[in-house]
Amino acid sequence: MRRLRALFLLPAWAFTLLLFLAPMGIIVVYSLRTKGVYGGVGGPWTIENYVRLFDPLYGVILLRSFVMAGAATVGCLVLAFPLALYISRSGTRKTLLLNLVMLPFWTSFLVRTYAWMFLLRDTGLINSVLLGMGVISEPLPLLYNDGAVVVGLIYGYLPFAVLPLYSNLERLDRALLEAAADLGAKPWEAMLHVVLPLTAPGMRAAGVLVFIPSLGAYLTPDLLGGGKSMMIGNLVQNQFTSARDWPFGSALSLALMAVVMLLLWALLRRDGEEVF
């Protein structure tokens, strides 16, 4: 029985070791080296890459990433909560509605992000309509700024917020709402004092699921932010491509990972779950 269990775990272990832990090890090694003359790694061992992380130049990008990921997370939670509440009370249409929430996943994220560019650019749908109606005389600067990036992040990760909130609200005992009403709570009071506190675990899960990929996002800021709205994901990407500084890129991505893990640990610890 024991041997059988080991056998069943083997493929997953092999996959993880080979394709996840091994590259991680390489990244750790790279982060402690100097960049080679023609890119790649070479030179002596050093912790210089980690010292550079504290350069205010990068601190600003890191801070900006946090603010934008935070804004996207708040936006997702605000949009997802009423939606999840509605779906959880939709009876037989629940499955249909949940599938609609996940429908965007059926097409490429890249294609959907390009669609947003067509929507937001100066000659895009929104500006054309507003110009045509005479509401504005100049196109609104909708694309290539932080706002566009946050909107894109909210759009991209909204389903990740809806699903955990839905499963939390679905499990919420309807008798609790009746009890609240019975004790004199108006619907909004029941929402505030019963539903919201009891969906805190779903909120945390949804927040983590949106915040972490938002923090590391590089496609959305790259396309919707133009060059102007750089996030830490873009910085990492730059180090590996145009800057050709693999050691610093490695240090950056490891730092990002450490921050994310710390955050996860701090948040999930409160659910009383064993996190690591």
Added chain:
Amino acid sequence: MSELILDGIYKDFSTHRVVDGISLTIPQGCFYSLLGPSGCGKTTTLRMIAGFEEPDRGLIKLNGRTLNGMRPYERPVTTVFQSYALFPHLSAAENVAFGLRRRGDPDTARKVREALDLVQLTAKADRMPAKMSGGERQRTALARALVLEPELLLLDEPLSALDPALRKLMRVELKELQARVGITFLFITHDQEEALSLSDRIAVMHKGRIEQMGSPQEIYLTPATRFVASFLGAVNWVGSVGVRPELTRISKERPEGGMRVKEGTVSSAMFLGDCFRVEAQTGEGESLVAQIAHGLGQFERGERVHLWWDPSDEMALPE
């Protein structure tokens, strides 16, 4: 005018009539039970009084005020739910304080203390529902509903989730509690023993209608229908007449005159601790049960016996 009046209440769920014309009056301070099997409409009736459902027809009046159309949070009625529906994120004291806080009651702290005291939960005030025993949950639910001093307390099978020993204990406590607070209790149950022992008045419900209303004794001793007679306890049916097993005697010799007598053969004899239960088959194919005290004889399977009772103990209920 201190009372709850239900006047011609009807309720359909799609094509199924769940409550079929219920009218009753519950006097102030009464412990009133709606007794019936599951699906008889008793819970729906309670939910209409609480405001979770609206009747299709009929009036609900409490102390002269019409409740129809009022939202649950506007009604001077509170409920002890079958599952208790305690807020899992709030302690016992916070659960009890919930309704007072919604009202902005300045005296919340004192009232919560008194309510917890009333149900003997003072020591468990900070306990969370997940850590409570069944009895503690039930007391918390009671305190939470009573602390608002409702004009009427609805109890939806509040004892059914407890184990049998605790259920008997809570039954006594509930009765004492009601006497102390003087609030009208409307108690929903399918357990006839519970209804008989607790209630001042009982309405027996069946298929959405009230079959009989009366005191526990009236309902048990002079049932209006065969359904009521059978639902409240075991009955020996002999044609259109029924008699309770505990009023049925059994002996080997033929009894003195004036008694109704059936002859039969013992088919089972069981010792139940507080009595013997002897079942006999008559020549006419009836199966009669006599529940007899110790010292009234020993009976064995296959023995020929006489079963008899006083004709004044008979319940005449034609089919």
